[in-house]
Structure formats: C-alpha cells, structure tokens
Amino acid sequence: MSVPFTPGPSDPTVQPVPASVVEKVDAADSTLSNPKRAVIALGSNLGNRLENLQGAIDALEDTPGVRVKGVSPVYETQPWGVEPGTQPSYFNAVVVLKTTLDPSSLLERAHAVEEAFHRVRDERWGPRTLDVDIVSYADVVSDDPRLTLPHPRAHERAFVLAPWHDLDPEAQLPGRGSVADLLDAVTRAGVAPRADLELRLPE
Numbered sequence: 001m002s003v004p005f006t007p008g009p010s011d012p013t014v015q016p017v018p019a020s021v022v023e024k025v026d027a028a029d030s031t032l033s034n035p036k037r038a039v040i041a042l043g044s045n046l047g048n049r050l051e052n053l054q055g056a057i058d059a060l061e062d063t064p065g066v067r068v069k070g071v072s073p074v075y076e077t078q079p080w081g082v083e084p085g086t087q088p089s090y091f092n093a094v095v096v097l098k099t100t101l102d103p104s105s106l107l108e109r110a111h112a113v114e115e116a117f118h119r120v121r122d123e124r125w126g127p128r129t130l131d132v133d134i135v136s137y138a139d140v141v142s143d144d145p146r147l148t149l150p151h152p153r154a155h156e157r158a159f160v161l162a163p164w165h166d167l168d169p170e171a172q173l174p175g176r177g178s179v180a181d182l183l184d185a186v187t188r189a190g191v192a193p194r195a196d197l198e199l200r201l202p203e
C-alpha cells in the first residue's frame, strides 16, 4: 500500500524560502495578473530606417509578455546632441506597450532587439541602425543608471514628445508633467512629421 508523501516540519529536504524570494515571486504574480503600460522610443539613422523601426515593433510584439497597443506617426529629425551635419537624420517614433515583464527584463529585451539590428555601441550618441529606449514604465521613478525611469532625457527631446503626443495627447511623463506642456517648452526645430510614411500596428 502506498502512503501519500506529505512533507512535515521535520522533513530535512524542505528548506525555508528566503523572504526576498517570496517578495520577488509575489511581485511577478501581481505583474502577471496586472500588465503594466510602458512607453518606448524608437530611433534609427542608419540603413533602411523605416524597416528598422517596423522590425523593432514586430520584434517587441513577438516577445512573450509584450503586446504593442499603439504606434505613433513617423518623424524625421535632425540628430540631437551632436555637431550639425555630422550624422544622417533620424526616423523616430513612439510605441505604447502592455507588458507583464518587469522593467529590467523589458530593458534586456530592448537591448536584444537592438542587437538583432546590428546596433554598434562605440561613441555616445553615435549613429545607429536602431535605438530602443524605455521612456516610462507605469509610474515607476528610479535613478538607477542601468535603467533610469522615466528616461532621463525624454522630457527635453521633441523627437520623443512630438510622436508620443500625437499617439496619446493626454499622456503624462511621471514626475515631469503632461507631454503637451513639455512639448510646448522645447523647440520643434528639426523635428518634422513624415505623413507619407506609416508604421503598422502588428495584428
């Protein structure tokens, strides 16, 4: 006759689970049942810029735990932060996601998508096939340099604020205020909508 095995308090194979692990598992459970909204900025100024942005959107959608909910219009923008005339112009766009990934897993995925498009990191603000930045993740505010939330420069970049405002005119940047007000405060010079181009929301 077999007797069902029920580990008792004296079973030496049962180890206590550290509180830190319980906390992590609980946090993951709550994210799973409650997907978070994240805003992603995409940029490309090398190669086929529109295809690179579309490829990034499709790769994000193909990620387990990520759903792309909205895609902004495309903007053609002059490179920000570098000597004028030293780099090709960018195509920029913003996408809104719902995700069950935590912020650091989403960043890992963003980096993997950049790498799939042969992104080379040699100089700060150097030209790139693809840049995938996390602009905001729910209302999380963090100054961790590995993942600063919201993105530390998003509030001063018309190439992020203009497409985001088109996609969601009521958007708020946590800790900074409304995207509409932030957009009023920056110059839109060199940031032009490309109404002739369109990015697809994955089906």
Ligand SMILES: Nc1ncnc2c1ncn2[C@@H]1O[C@H](COP(=O)(O)OP(=O)(O)OP(=O)(O)O)[C@@H](O)[C@H]1O
Residues within 6 Å of the ligand: 107, 121, 124, 125, 126, 131, 132, 133, 134, 135, 144, 145, 146, 147, 148, 149, 150, 151, 152, 153
């Ligand atoms: N919100 C964020 N989104 C993406 N990367 C971030 C964020 N906060 C911090 N980082 C860190 O910044 C590092 C550099 O990122 P990246 O090479 O994309 O910078 P960049 O696009 O050249 O410049 P910028 O940060 O001004 O957009 C990344 O390795 C990442 O760990």
Ligand SMILES: Nc1nc2c(c(=O)[nH]1)N=C(CO)CN2
Residues within 6 Å of the ligand: 042, 043, 044, 077, 078, 079, 080, 081, 090, 092, 125, 131, 159
């Ligand atoms: N116009 C424009 N300029 C930039 C961009 C970008 O996406 N668009 N990204 C940068 C680093 O993230 C630096 N400069």
